[in-house]
Amino acid sequence: MSVRLIVRTFSELCITIGALIVLFVVYVLFWTGVKAAGATEGQIDDLQRQWARGTVSAPAPSASPTAPPNAPSSPGPKPPAPKAYRDGKPFAMLYVPRFGKGWEWPVLENTEVKTLQKGLGHYRGTARPGATGNFAVAGHRRTYGDPFKDFPKLRPGDPVLLTDGTTWFTYRIDKKPYRTVPSDIGVIDPVPRKSGFDGPGRYLTLTTCEPEWGSSHRLIAWAHLDATQPVTEGRPAAFHS
Template sequence: PDPAPAPEAYRDGKPFAVMYIPRFGGGWDWPVLEGTKVRTLQKGLGHYSSTAALGGGGNFSVAGHRRTYGDPFKDFPKLRPGDAVVLTDGTTWFTYRIDKKPYRTVPGDVGVIDPVPRKSGFDGPGRYLTLTTCDPEWGSSHRLIAWAHLDATQPVTDGKPEALRS
């Protein structure tokens, strides 16, 4: 895919994109806000501020609750290789593809959001997406991680990407 244009700086606690995960069913769409503070994650998904911009080089990483504040990542364990994760910033559609089933780790394993995330299977620089949520379902002793790579981009003016057409 072509490189994404440089986005404006994201503003703490403010939405800048919408995420769609077809595997989770029609109508599943959540705002992505800047930051991962408690009050931010109460409103939607949160972008780890230290990670790449949407569609940019590196690792765009997003956290979401599994069983509170609307349960955005309730079905996280259902993610499978090849599943689409589609985001839009209002001008561009970004389609990422999940690379393997969710990985379970401990909260202190911060390498999962590195530019080339440790244990992801990626072997060099790229344009990646990391999704994180708590595990078990009603607890927080562990984390579930899903990694994806950027598969395609297209202007919003071209209509919805194939992954969202059904």
């Protein structure tokens, strides 16, 4: 084999590898975002149809966020248990004004790979919106629409708003994002460990990957329920705070 043939073969191999790398980068940076946009719009449309038909989950208890979770209940028949969320299906919308005016993402049940390609994922088994316990949500930092790209910008007092079609829940971030490892599952406990919360309450936990283009660690943000109001009263003032 001549030197010229070896050089030409090696050059063609380098060009092929380079083209594959470029295609992969385009897929990661662009195509996953396109797919996510279409999938997310579909989930939002699905939610809006559910809400228009009135087929949403039962609202959370209307007790004040500051009321003791074990306070005696008023006499009367026990309300029916709310329906379980359907795996991989949307049941709420999440808004974080800190991430921009148009930032809105559907929340789906479970945190499987295919679910997180369509929106945010609710950790199965954690609390429902507004309920006592910890409503925990995961989302991609990068790819599939980059929902939590700006996660490090969260600051204490920032509102995180959630609606299930009947009620608005306004949570407030308690501290700057906390960095940990994927095996630290205590961060989504009913009273999340290392959060600073010292007892039962109505909490929210957001999780995403760290670093921005990796997954060796996790960023965590904790919030507490600050206010609730029926959707019939319009959007909460926290959208503008």
